[in-house]
Amino acid sequence: MTRRQEGSGAAQLRRSVRRADLRAVPEVRSALRALLGHWGEPGSAEVAELLTSELVTNALVHTGEGAVVTATVAPAGLRVEVRDFTTGEVEPPAAAAPDESTHGRGLILVQSLADAWGVRALGLGKVVWFELHGGRT
Template sequence: MEEKPDGGPERAPAPQLRRRLGRADLRAVPEARRALRELLRQWGRPGRSEIAELLTSELVTNALVHTDDDAVLTATVRPGGLRVEVRDFVAGRPAPRVPHADDGAQRTNGRGLVLVQSLADSWGVRPHGVGKAVWFELDAGAA
């Protein structure tokens, strides 16, 4: 590490992925997974890749299918783990919905968020400007 002008150690910037996702362009889903896989490889945690990719796919797909605008994917490696966030420009809050046996094929909204809720170490939704950010975190030490 280099020294900062104040004499303290200079920290390398946290590895980060940032992608603009084109409205309704579902090709962005596999592209986001590939970019995230590379970020995790750089982070030295490729074992978390499958879960991170699955959860990222859910957030990206939700943003592209349920909104009429672009979205922004940001993934940041922090000292404690990985944080992935997808911002969109629609104010409505998504909610996880546990599927029931009597659900018809048309009632699939919210099921992906059940995966996020189950597999992420933490997750949430926060207002962001005119829209919202849906995020999840995976701890660095988790297997």
């Protein structure tokens, strides 16, 4: 679902992802791509898609539950939040392992590419979020 917030110049995407449904990751990317349209500097939308994919995948793989993705694009930039429904901490990024494994590097990408990111604990679950300023709108 995509909606415009009247008078704010913001548009929002909100999507529920079922438990362990990794097929939903490309669907969320596609919906985000449609929301962003011509937003930001060249490459900004692609970075947003990559980081969103990482957070959604993490929520599905590491919690065993579903998730809710909310993306809000406004003149000031983009904020993506991925909410899961299990308690537990998100481990901060550590240095990449010396092997060639790609597992466990999602939050390193988020930390490296986002303008801001964080985790907010909720009564049930948590929200992992990132922001991109994106430049032009």
